[in-house]
Structures are given as C-alpha cells and as structure tokens.
Amino acid sequence: MTYKTPQDLYPVTVNEERIAKYIQNLAQFGMNEKGGIDRSLGSKADIQARNWLKKLWKTALNATVTVDPAANLWAERKGKEKMKPIVLGSHHDAVANGGKYDGAVGVLLATEVVQSLKEADYKLRHPIKIVSFSAEEPNPYNISTLGSRLITGVLDGKQIGEATHQYTHEKLSETLKRLGGDVADVANHLLTSDDVDVFLECHIEQGRRLMDYGSSLAVVSTITGIYREEITIYGEANHAGTTMMENRHDALLAGAELSLAVEEAVLKQNRTDVVGTVGHMEISPNSANIIPGTAQLILEIRTSNDQVLKRLIEQLTQRCAEIEVKRQIIIKRKTILDQKAVPMDPLVRKVLQQSIRAFGESYLDLPSMAGHDAVHMVPVAKTGMVFVPSIDGKSHCPEEKTRTEDIVKAGNVLIQTVIALDKELD
Amino acid sequence: MTYKTPQDLYPVTVNEERIAKYIQNLAQFGMNEKGGIDRSLGSKADIQARNWLKKLWKTALNATVTVDPAANLWAERKGKEKMKPIVLGSHHDAVANGGKYDGAVGVLLATEVVQSLKEADYKLRHPIKIVSFSAEEPNPYNISTLGSRLITGVLDGKQIGEATHQYTHEKLSETLKRLGGDVADVANHLLTSDDVDVFLECHIEQGRRLMDYGSSLAVVSTITGIYREEITIYGEANHAGTTMMENRHDALLAGAELSLAVEEAVLKQNRTDVVGTVGHMEISPNSANIIPGTAQLILEIRTSNDQVLKRLIEQLTQRCAEIEVKRQIIIKRKTILDQKAVPMDPLVRKVLQQSIRAFGESYLDLPSMAGHDAVHMVPVAKTGMVFVPSIDGKSHCPEEKTRTEDIVKAGNVLIQTVIALDKELD
Structure with missing residues (x-):
C-alpha cells in the first residue's frame, strides 16, 4: 500500500516497508526477553544503535556523519544553496524496558524522509540534517534531554561534571567521551540560531487523545x-x-x-x-x-x-x-x-497543517503533555512537532506500538513540509 | 501530702516522695540529651536499670531476687502460708527516645507497694512477687512483649533463634544470656497457673481518655x-x-x-x-x-x-x-x-473497683487500646490492670508524664487490692 501524493504536490512518498523494517532493525539493539528495549546512554545497545545509524546514514543517504561534543549524532546532505539547514530528528535511547517507537520513530522517519527525497532526486535549496540526540529519556545518570540541553547551552558542561551512572558509577563525562563526545568542548560548539533554520520532530503521542479521536496525526501547538x-x-x-x-x-x-x-x-x-x-x-x-x-x-x-x-x-x-x-x-x-509552556513555531505549524490537509487527512491541534528535545531547539530554530498515535496510549513499556500506516502518513507530511519550507524560507 | 486511708481499710499507704524519687532514679539510666529515655534490651542503660532494680529489691525489700531464663527480673517476699504468689509488675525497657513512665511506673509502684506493706509490717498470707519483664517495647530485635511471651510459652524459644539486633547484629539469644537468661532453658521454666495466682499491672494510659474525663484511675476491662x-x-x-x-x-x-x-x-x-x-x-x-x-x-x-x-x-x-x-x-x-481482645479477670476488676470506691475516687472502666505484658499473663493468672493518666495523652516521647498524685492513688488502690485478694483467695 503506497500512499498516493495529491496532484498539486511533488510526487515523493516514504517507503512503507522500509520504514517498518528500520523500526524493527533498531529495536534489535537492547531488546530484552520481555520484548522491551533497554537502551540507555552508553550501554552496549546504545553503542550498537549508534554504529548502525551512522552506517545507515553513510550508505543509504550518502550523508556526512558527525558526532557533536554532546555525543549527538548528525547526518548532513548538502543543499543547492548556502543556507542554514532544515533539521529532522529525535532520539534513539530508551527508558528501561521501554518500547520500540519512542524516539526511534522520529530518527528513522527523518532518515526515511531524506532517503525518499534522495531517491526521488529532489534537490533542496537548504542543507538537510538528521539528528539523534543523546539520552533524552530518564536514565541512570538522572539527567534527561541531555544531548539537546547540552548542545543548546541550557545545561552547562560544568553542571554535569560530577554526574555518575547509578550502577556502574562511570562518570557521565567519561561515558560521553566513549561515545565520541567531549563535555569540555561543548561550549565551543553550542548550537545557535545561525546553525539551524528549522527543527522538525515526529514523535509518538504517548497518550490516547489521537486514538480516542480516531485521528492519525496531531500538530503540536505547545509543549506543556x-x-x-x-x-x-x-x-x-x-x-x-x-x-x-x-x-x-x-x-x-x-x-x-x-x-x-x-x-x-x-x-x-x-x-x-x-x-x-x-x-x-x-x-x-x-x-x-x-x-x-x-x-x-x-x-x-x-x-x-x-x-x-x-x-x-x-x-x-x-x-x-x-x-x-x-x-x-x-x-x-x-x-x-x-x-513554562513552550509554543511551537507558527509558520512550521501552519505548513504542517497545510501538508496534512493536502492529503485530505484530519489532524488534532494538541499541546504535548510530555517534554521533548524539541523544547530545547525552540530558542535556536523554527520548531515544529508531529504526533502519531500510541495504541491504547501505552508508552515506556514493551506494549508501546504505533501503526505503520500512521507513521507513513507522518512521513509523507514531513516530506511535503520540508519541500514547502525549503521553498518559503530564505 | 499523704493519702489518708479510709477507716475501714488497713492503714497503709505508699510514700509519695519515695515513689517520685524511684521514678527519677530509674530515668537516669538511658536519658539522652533530649530528655528522652533510650533503654532497649541489652543496652548499657538496660543493664544499669537491671542492676539498680535488683539492688533496690534486695536492700529496701529484703527480697529474694532471681532472673528467669527469659531474663525477666523477679523479687519475692514469702507469705505466711504456702500459696501461689500475687505478682505485681510491668517492664523497665523503653522505646527509642521514650518516656520515664511507660513500664517504669508499674515496676516501681510494685516495689513501693511491697515496701509499704513491709514497713507497715503487714503480713500477707500469699507470697508477693514483683516482676520486670524483658523487652516489652518495640525494639531492635523486632520482637516486643518478649519476656512475658517467652516465659508463658506464647513465643517458642526456637522462634527467636535467628533474631538479631538490627544494628549490632548480636543474636537475641546471646543478649539474653548476657542479662542472665537462657533461651534453651525457657521450656523447663514456663509459667503455668500453678505458679501465679494473681497478676496486677499498673500502667500509664498512653491516651487521653482519663485526662479528658478528669479521672485519675481506670480499671481495664479488656485489652484490645x-x-x-x-x-x-x-x-x-x-x-x-x-x-x-x-x-x-x-x-x-x-x-x-x-x-x-x-x-x-x-x-x-x-x-x-x-x-x-x-x-x-x-x-x-x-x-x-x-x-x-x-x-x-x-x-x-x-x-x-x-x-x-x-x-x-x-x-x-x-x-x-x-x-x-x-x-x-x-x-x-x-x-x-x-x-482477639483479652478480657481482664472479673474478680480482680471488682476488687480494684471496690478499692477505688473505698477511697471515694471515681474511675473509668476502659478497654486498653495498647497491648501489654498483662495479655500474656491472662492464661496463667487472674489478671488485672490499672491505668493512670498520661498528660495530654503523650507517650513514647520525652514529654510523656503522669502526675505523682495519680501514681500515689494507684499505689494505694493496689495495696488495698492486694490485701483484699490476699484475704479472699485461697
């Protein structure tokens, strides 16, 4: 079942089988006997996931892959013009015994969007980047949204100086070093509004409002x-x-x-x-x-x-x-x-909504009741979020699930949103 | 202020200054800087209190002092006839940061009663005994009413075999040995109804019913x-x-x-x-x-x-x-x-009530809402309890207090009760 692009849109869609496969592939890293995912920062599973993502981005996207001082992973494909990039992403870590979709959907759908554009030979004016942030979830270092906060300067490198893993007692700074980061170097590489134009994050809702309303997509209005x-x-x-x-x-x-x-x-x-x-x-x-x-x-x-x-x-x-x-x-x-609540960018929201309507889909206009990396990208980028439904509202558990067809819808909306923003923003 | 004995009663009363002094003396053992008492089983304060009591009983009462296998302390003065003894007592241990009156009143008032009878040269037919039970309170071995339960067979010596002090890790059996007991020997010395005729315990109420009703004494109807x-x-x-x-x-x-x-x-x-x-x-x-x-x-x-x-x-x-x-x-x-609730002996209750009325005092007929050693004496003895008021109902804290005049009233009632039961029981 391939999604049909409406006539007035550029005919490029995500590959349903491939995105489903990507999600299953990433879920192999850290899957426990209960079917839950254990993939906290610095764990073997985290390292496996990082290596797999970097290889995927190099081979499938032919992208330039880098690791920033907060150990966030980046992939970049150049644009036709010298502009600030459009960034898509989320995080690849998981809470203990978590699910396959939280964070993973955002990173893998970003990958699929870039891959689809590449395959359709669509040339963007802006560079396009993918980011997978470090340690978004509650973790054994007791610091969540670590990667996005560090690289945007919300969290000072010094503040995490003494943080250690509650079981292994490894210093967080050592862990980040193992993953290719360097806390001491964060201050020299802070993201500013000169570095990013747009940030788009697709995430599972983790609640049941979409399910209860029978909608496949929500455009996030604010983060609670x-x-x-x-x-x-x-x-x-x-x-x-x-x-x-x-x-x-x-x-x-x-x-x-x-x-x-x-x-x-x-x-x-x-x-x-x-x-x-x-x-x-x-x-x-x-x-x-x-x-x-x-x-x-x-x-x-x-x-x-x-x-x-x-x-x-x-x-x-x-x-x-x-x-x-x-x-x-x-x-x-x-x-x-x-x-305080953080509003999403009005322009990005409007373009997301228009893209959804172009497909004849309905959507909910929802505040996010959970925090996300996107909160910390707001000061540096025009930021927007799309939610896909969590079946029965379950999240942070092995039962966490989102239907592939909803992820595909979100992917196609992201493609059209990227294309529209790429045209509109100079 | 000496209490006047009504004309139809034998003229013997407790010594108000002496009982007040006894309470202050015992309170020295384990008093902390907050004015609370720390005197748990086997502690230095417990040993000091035991030594002081034994010496007091020998010198002031000229009594025969023994320690049973549960490390309960006993003092005995012979009666004129060969009968089962009338026993008075309570416990001398305290909860952490406890008060001066809980348990202490019962042991010291028993001492004062026997001393007053001795000084008045009143010869009882029955032997009279004083007991101070081991470890009535919640304690670091997590076994309360230890002494009364062990010696009446409610608690099997084997059941406490593995119990240890939560901080020092000393075995309870070792602690009892240090105090002159011997868990292995308990089974050979169980109290039965052949060993005790009557058990009388005076205790602070630890609530505020007496205070609220303005009464000095309660005769306990049942133990909750x-x-x-x-x-x-x-x-x-x-x-x-x-x-x-x-x-x-x-x-x-x-x-x-x-x-x-x-x-x-x-x-x-x-x-x-x-x-x-x-x-x-x-x-x-x-x-x-x-x-x-x-x-x-x-x-x-x-x-x-x-x-x-x-x-x-x-x-x-x-x-x-x-x-x-x-x-x-x-x-x-x-x-x-x-x-289940344990009723007090009807005869003992009646005699206690009559003795109180003989002094022209009022009393409350109250169930005890706390457990006491008396519960475990019920199967082996005609058991009764008298409560004296706790000021503001406070107990198990440094502020725990009972007025000396109320303790004196209870002492005089106990004397008359002992005399009446001594006459009535063969």
Missing part, C-alpha cells in the same frame, strides 16, 4: 508547562491504639485529602490540556501501629495554559488551608519546578 | 483486639503528562480514598473502644512524573468488640468494591494479624 511542588505535611506521630480518632493529626490522611483534591480540581477544569498528579508520597514513621507524623508529597501539574495553572494553585491553596484547620496539621509547600 | 490487613492496590503506572485524568488507574488515589474511608467508618461508630489507622503506605514507582502503579498499605483496626470489627470489615469490603469499579483497579487484601 510543568509545575512541581514538594509538599510536606507535619502532623503528629502517636500511638495508633491509644490515640482516639478525634485526637489525631494524621499526616497520611491529610495527604490523602490533598491528593484527591488535586484530582477533583483538575477534573473540574474539564480540559484536555491539563493533568495533575501526586506521583510521590513518603510517610513517616510508616509503621503499622503509629499514626503517620509526616507525609511528603510531590505534586505535578502540567498545562500549556498559565491561567489554568494559576487557578489550580489558588484552589489548592484554599484546600490546604481547609485541611490544616480541619486536621490541625501544618502544610509546607515549595515550588521545585516551574517550567 | 488488634486486626491488621496488608492491602495491595494494583493500578497502572503511566506517563503523568500524556495520560489524561479519565484514563488513569492511580493506585495512590485509590489508597487515599481507602484510608479516608477507614477513618470515616470508624468515626461513624462513635465509640471510644475502636480506632482504625493506615500507618504504612508505600507507593511504586513513587516518581513525580509517573502515575502510581501500585500502593501497599497496612490497615490496623483495634477494638475489644468483635461485632464492631466485623461491621467495619464489611464496610471496608464494600468500599473496596466501589473503588475498584470507579478506578478500574484491583485491591488485594491479606489478614496479617487477628489478635
């Missing part, structure tokens, strides 16, 4: 803001037998009320662009026969809408005050993260 | 039953950004609802003899950006009333089913403790 609070509840530890119910100051029950209040407040917003989670809770002394004296929670709210965040924090403050009075406990709150 | 369940909630760990609220199966929120349901159900009973606690909760993966996949809780319900327990468990089962349906999660429950 992430707000986190560390909340400590000070109650009174006491004997769980002799302390009557009305004399208790139970920190766990206060935390329970607070967690449920977060859920209730977010649900009341009745929006698809906000979620709230208490993912972490520690009780002390955490003993069957002692009333919990303290509870420590981490609250996370994700939304692209500052007003919604403000409203939720106000409601939470109100509820905290009520719980403090009701239970005679003290609630201390500390903001530990307040990462 | 303790029921524990390990509850595991299986939800679905998922991305805390991309998983919309309505698609979540959040184990923490299910645990929060369950914990609040326990509180609600217990409060609805509107009784002073039942409490319910979720003291332990572990979340997994317990990460800020992942929806909690599992939650493990320990629920404890304490009540002396089987019907109340049954009703609460039924209500809990109902609520679990509702939460399972609402959140599409699975709740597995396992009963890990179902210790």
Whole structure:
C-alpha cells in the first residue's frame, strides 16, 4: 500500500516497508526477553544503535556523519544553496524496558524522509540534517534531554561534571567521551540560531487523545508547562491504639485529602490540556501501629495554559488551608519546578497543517503533555512537532506500538513540509 | 501530702516522695540529651536499670531476687502460708527516645507497694512477687512483649533463634544470656497457673481518655483486639503528562480514598473502644512524573468488640468494591494479624473497683487500646490492670508524664487490692 501524493504536490512518498523494517532493525539493539528495549546512554545497545545509524546514514543517504561534543549524532546532505539547514530528528535511547517507537520513530522517519527525497532526486535549496540526540529519556545518570540541553547551552558542561551512572558509577563525562563526545568542548560548539533554520520532530503521542479521536496525526501547538511542588505535611506521630480518632493529626490522611483534591480540581477544569498528579508520597514513621507524623508529597501539574495553572494553585491553596484547620496539621509547600509552556513555531505549524490537509487527512491541534528535545531547539530554530498515535496510549513499556500506516502518513507530511519550507524560507 | 486511708481499710499507704524519687532514679539510666529515655534490651542503660532494680529489691525489700531464663527480673517476699504468689509488675525497657513512665511506673509502684506493706509490717498470707519483664517495647530485635511471651510459652524459644539486633547484629539469644537468661532453658521454666495466682499491672494510659474525663484511675476491662490487613492496590503506572485524568488507574488515589474511608467508618461508630489507622503506605514507582502503579498499605483496626470489627470489615469490603469499579483497579487484601481482645479477670476488676470506691475516687472502666505484658499473663493468672493518666495523652516521647498524685492513688488502690485478694483467695 503506497500512499498516493495529491496532484498539486511533488510526487515523493516514504517507503512503507522500509520504514517498518528500520523500526524493527533498531529495536534489535537492547531488546530484552520481555520484548522491551533497554537502551540507555552508553550501554552496549546504545553503542550498537549508534554504529548502525551512522552506517545507515553513510550508505543509504550518502550523508556526512558527525558526532557533536554532546555525543549527538548528525547526518548532513548538502543543499543547492548556502543556507542554514532544515533539521529532522529525535532520539534513539530508551527508558528501561521501554518500547520500540519512542524516539526511534522520529530518527528513522527523518532518515526515511531524506532517503525518499534522495531517491526521488529532489534537490533542496537548504542543507538537510538528521539528528539523534543523546539520552533524552530518564536514565541512570538522572539527567534527561541531555544531548539537546547540552548542545543548546541550557545545561552547562560544568553542571554535569560530577554526574555518575547509578550502577556502574562511570562518570557521565567519561561515558560521553566513549561515545565520541567531549563535555569540555561543548561550549565551543553550542548550537545557535545561525546553525539551524528549522527543527522538525515526529514523535509518538504517548497518550490516547489521537486514538480516542480516531485521528492519525496531531500538530503540536505547545509543549506543556510543568509545575512541581514538594509538599510536606507535619502532623503528629502517636500511638495508633491509644490515640482516639478525634485526637489525631494524621499526616497520611491529610495527604490523602490533598491528593484527591488535586484530582477533583483538575477534573473540574474539564480540559484536555491539563493533568495533575501526586506521583510521590513518603510517610513517616510508616509503621503499622503509629499514626503517620509526616507525609511528603510531590505534586505535578502540567498545562500549556498559565491561567489554568494559576487557578489550580489558588484552589489548592484554599484546600490546604481547609485541611490544616480541619486536621490541625501544618502544610509546607515549595515550588521545585516551574517550567513554562513552550509554543511551537507558527509558520512550521501552519505548513504542517497545510501538508496534512493536502492529503485530505484530519489532524488534532494538541499541546504535548510530555517534554521533548524539541523544547530545547525552540530558542535556536523554527520548531515544529508531529504526533502519531500510541495504541491504547501505552508508552515506556514493551506494549508501546504505533501503526505503520500512521507513521507513513507522518512521513509523507514531513516530506511535503520540508519541500514547502525549503521553498518559503530564505 | 499523704493519702489518708479510709477507716475501714488497713492503714497503709505508699510514700509519695519515695515513689517520685524511684521514678527519677530509674530515668537516669538511658536519658539522652533530649530528655528522652533510650533503654532497649541489652543496652548499657538496660543493664544499669537491671542492676539498680535488683539492688533496690534486695536492700529496701529484703527480697529474694532471681532472673528467669527469659531474663525477666523477679523479687519475692514469702507469705505466711504456702500459696501461689500475687505478682505485681510491668517492664523497665523503653522505646527509642521514650518516656520515664511507660513500664517504669508499674515496676516501681510494685516495689513501693511491697515496701509499704513491709514497713507497715503487714503480713500477707500469699507470697508477693514483683516482676520486670524483658523487652516489652518495640525494639531492635523486632520482637516486643518478649519476656512475658517467652516465659508463658506464647513465643517458642526456637522462634527467636535467628533474631538479631538490627544494628549490632548480636543474636537475641546471646543478649539474653548476657542479662542472665537462657533461651534453651525457657521450656523447663514456663509459667503455668500453678505458679501465679494473681497478676496486677499498673500502667500509664498512653491516651487521653482519663485526662479528658478528669479521672485519675481506670480499671481495664479488656485489652484490645488488634486486626491488621496488608492491602495491595494494583493500578497502572503511566506517563503523568500524556495520560489524561479519565484514563488513569492511580493506585495512590485509590489508597487515599481507602484510608479516608477507614477513618470515616470508624468515626461513624462513635465509640471510644475502636480506632482504625493506615500507618504504612508505600507507593511504586513513587516518581513525580509517573502515575502510581501500585500502593501497599497496612490497615490496623483495634477494638475489644468483635461485632464492631466485623461491621467495619464489611464496610471496608464494600468500599473496596466501589473503588475498584470507579478506578478500574484491583485491591488485594491479606489478614496479617487477628489478635482477639483479652478480657481482664472479673474478680480482680471488682476488687480494684471496690478499692477505688473505698477511697471515694471515681474511675473509668476502659478497654486498653495498647497491648501489654498483662495479655500474656491472662492464661496463667487472674489478671488485672490499672491505668493512670498520661498528660495530654503523650507517650513514647520525652514529654510523656503522669502526675505523682495519680501514681500515689494507684499505689494505694493496689495495696488495698492486694490485701483484699490476699484475704479472699485461697
């Protein structure tokens, strides 16, 4: 089944069998007995994947392959004119026991797009580049979106100086060196807006909004803001037998009320662009026969809408005050993260949307509720993202899956988007 | 201020200054810089306390002092007749950073009672004994009420064979040996109903019922039953950004609802003899950006009333089913403790009550919501307990305090109770 290009578009499409094969090929590196992928930074599987990608780019794309000081992999094909490049990519690492599609789709579809253009002998004015960023996922060094943050200067090389692998204790700087990077040299090679014109990332949605709406594609509007609070509840530890119910100051029950209040407040917003989670809770002394004296929670709210965040924090403050009075406990709150939402580039969004409509497809206009490398490319490039559906919304697990036909649609849209932007941008 | 004995009672009372001094003396052993007591089994403070008690009993009481195979300390003064002894006592160990009164009051007041009777030259028909049990409190060997359970055969010497101190790693059997015990010899010296006639324990309430009612004394009706369940909630760990609220199966929120349901159900009973606690909760993966996949809780319900327990468990089962349906999660429950309530001896209770009334005092008839060594003496002796008030209900902390005048009242009641039981029992 080959996708038919509409008449007014340049007739070049991705190769469905090939992109499916690429995904299966990359998935071999780090596949465990559960069918999950273990491919964290510096692992054998990471190195295998890197070598395979570099060889593929050299042989299939005849591209110039380089490794930057953050150990990000780059492939380049020259354009007809001396211009800043159009860059496509994502990441090839995986969370522990992760899936075959997260990150991989973006890197391999970038490869397939460049290969298809090459085979169709379509000459772009701009150079076209592919990037596969290092360590986008949570990893044993406890630093995610490492490659994109390092190379754009969001993360200072010095800041990672002491980071080590939690199991092997290898220094992150040593790991990067093994992979062809050099932390000390990052500052001399920071990406700026002189180096990139456009960055396009295709990624799996990792949620089920596309699936629930029956759409194959989403154009990302913004990448969600992430707000986190560390909340400590000070109650009174006491004997769980002799302390009557009305004399208790139970920190766990206060935390329970607070967690449920977060859920209730977010649900009341009745929006698809906000979620709230208490993912972490520690009780002390955490003993069957002692009333919990303290509870420590981490609250996370994700939304692209500052007003919604403000409203939720106000409601939470109100509820905290009520719980403090009701239970005679003290609630201390500390903001530990307040990462603002990052909008995608309007022009890139518009061209992505036009390309999708040209194929007669529908799309959703969605905020990304997960962070991505694209966030860090925004300051240096006109950045856009396309989402493809995650079956049942599953991600970061062996069951993670996206239908090939949806990936093909995204690939064809990317080709037309690249062609259109290549024409439009000087 | 000396307590005046009513005319129809034998004129012997405890010495207020002396009992206050005894309590301050014992508190020196293990007192830390916070004013709390650190006196766990086998510690230097434990050994100092043991030596001090043994010397006190020999010198002040002219008693025969022995150490049984469970390292429990005993003092004996012979009676006029060949009878089974009346035993008074409690324990002298303390939880980490505990108080001066828990256990100590029972042992020292027993001492004071025997000393007062001796000084008044009152000759009992029965032998009178004092016991201070080993390791009643939660301790670094993770075995509480050790001495009373060992010597009454509730705990088999073999069962503690492998227990070790969590910090020093000393074997419990070695510790007991250092203290004059011998685990291997316990089986040959088990207490039976041939060895004890009556057991009387005075203890601090560790709650605030006496204080709230303005009473100085309580006669314990039963020692509470303790029921524990390990509850595991299986939800679905998922991305805390991309998983919309309505698609979540959040184990923490299910645990929060369950914990609040326990509180609600217990409060609805509107009784002073039942409490319910979720003291332990572990979340997994317990990460800020992942929806909690599992939650493990320990629920404890304490009540002396089987019907109340049954009703609460039924209500809990109902609520679990509702939460399972609402959140599409699975709740597995396992009963890990179902210790039935233990009633105190009716005759001993009656004599205690009569003695209190003879002084014109009021008392509360209360179930003990904490476990005590007395529980394990029930099968071998007519057992009774008296509670004295804990100021503000505080216990197991440096602030633990009981007014000396209340301890004196309990001492005088114990003297009259011993005299009455000595007359009544053959």
